[in-house]
Amino acid sequence: MTTHALERFDLAAIERSERVARGSSWIALGACALISLVWLVPFYYLVATIFKTTQEYTLSDPFAPPRSLSPILDNAVTAWNEATMGYGMANSALYGALGAGLAVLFAAMAAFGLTRLDYRGKNALFMTIFAGTIFPFQMYLIPLFFMYGRLGILNTHFGMLLFYTAICIPFPTLVLKNFMSALSREIDEAARMEGAGEFTVFLRIVLPNALGPMTATFLLQFTWIWNDLLFSTVLGNRAEVRSIMNSLQVFQGSYASTGPNVVLTAALIASLPSIALFFLLRRHFMEGLKVTGL
Numbered sequence: 410m411t412t413h414a415l416e417r418f419d420l421a422a423i424e425r426s427e428r429v430a431r432g433s434s435w436i437a438l439g440a441c442a443l444i445s446l447v448w449l450v451p452f453y454y455l456v457a458t459i460f461k462t463t464q465e466y467t468l469s470d471p472f473a474p475p476r477s478l479s480p481i482l483d484n485a486v487t488a489w490n491e492a493t494m495g496y497g498m499a500n501s502a503l504y505g506a507l508g509a510g511l512a513v514l515f516a517a518m519a520a521f522g523l524t525r526l527d528y529r530g531k532n533a534l535f536m537t538i539f540a541g542t543i544f545p546f547q548m549y550l551i552p553l554f555f556m557y558g559r560l561g562i563l564n565t566h567f568g569m570l571l572f573y574t575a576i577c578i579p580f581p582t583l584v585l586k587n588f589m590s591a592l593s594r595e596i597d598e599a600a601r602m603e604g605a606g607e608f609t610v611f612l613r614i615v616l617p618n619a620l621g622p623m624t625a626t627f628l629l630q631f632t633w634i635w636n637d638l639l640f641s642t643v644l645g646n647r648a649e650v651r652s653i654m655n656s657l658q659v660f661q662g663s664y665a666s667t668g669p670n671v672v673l674t675a676a677l678i679a680s681l682p683s684i685a686l687f688f689l690l691r692r693h694f695m696e697g698l699k700v701t702g703l
Contacts, residue, residue: 455673459484463668471669481674488660488675491667496649497656501635502682503566504652508573509630513623515574516581520619521611523582524589525597535586541579549576550643557644564647572644573634581626588622589615624693628686635683653679 458466460475462483488494523535553572554563562568597610605613616623641652657679660672 455677458670459674459677461670463670466668466670480670484671484674485678487667488671488678491671492656492659492675493648494653494656494675494678497651497653498679498682500566500569500645500650501653504569504573505631505634505683508570508634509577509627511570511574512577512630513581513627516578516626517585517616517619517623518611519578519582520585520589521615523586524592525594525610525615526607535582538579538582541576542583546576547639550640553640554643564645564650566645566650569641569645569650569652572640573637576640577630577634581623581630584622584626585619588619592618621693624690628690631686632683 454472457472457474460478460481461469462480465476465480519538523531557563557568560568562571592615596614600610600614635652636654637652638654638658641655642658645651646655657672657675660667660675
């Protein structure tokens with residue numbers, strides 16, 4: 410075979426591979442577009458429903474576009490009043506901000522002690538903390554209920570904060586321990602040589618470097634606390650103590666009189682604070698994901 414024929418053969422092979430690659434790209438693009446449409450259907454249903462009155466939703470097709478945008482205000486007022494969402498959102502904000510914040514702070518202290526200090530029993534202590542992530546959370550329900558009843562902290566803000574803080578410590582400890590293990594200890598040693606104590610090393614050297622992963626774990630734990638329904642129903646069912654997800658339960662059951670338009674409007678209102686917090690802290694959150702590998 411001549412050199413010219415070999416060149417033509419190579420060109421034909423390259424063209425065939427390019428056609429196959431283009432065809433594969435179009436198939437992948439079509440599959441992604443189809444998956445995106447499937448994901449967008451629930452969002453369209455949400456938007457089409459919250460702008461309808463109960464009568465319009467009942468008499469028209471659920472996926473039909475709304476005739477007006479004004480009903481969303483009436484739906485929001487009805488949802489806010491019937492579910493006492495003010496109490497629920499204030500309580501969830503308290504539990505999420507304080508519970509997740511204290512949990513991440515305690516986890517950072519634990520991770521500092523596990524990675525920057527030398528003492529016997531470090532591994533046993535870490536395994537004790539990490540054991541909190543192994544067992545299903547549901548197994549804690551009955552012991553906690555009876556213990557809270559005996560201590561007199563059932564249906565109290567303090568009891569809810571105590572539970573959320575404790576339950577959210579193990580996972581941030583694991584993440585921050587892995588992050589702090591990669592930090593150089595030479596800076597710590599230099600600070601100690603200058604007379605800095607352990608608390609100063611933790612507060613001024615290690616903590617600022619761990620801001621990214623701490624923010625990432627805080628947002629994850631805040632979202633979990635905000636969306637929790639099981640424990641808030643069992644441990645904090647009083648109206649003044651219940652969380653926002655617990656408050657939304659008034660729309661369920663045999664005595665519920667509101668339509669899906671009000672229920673979905675309430676669910677949308679309940680999701681806004683966590684979404685706003687994510688966008689507020691998104692830069693630190695993305696940096697934390699990069700450095701921790703979450």
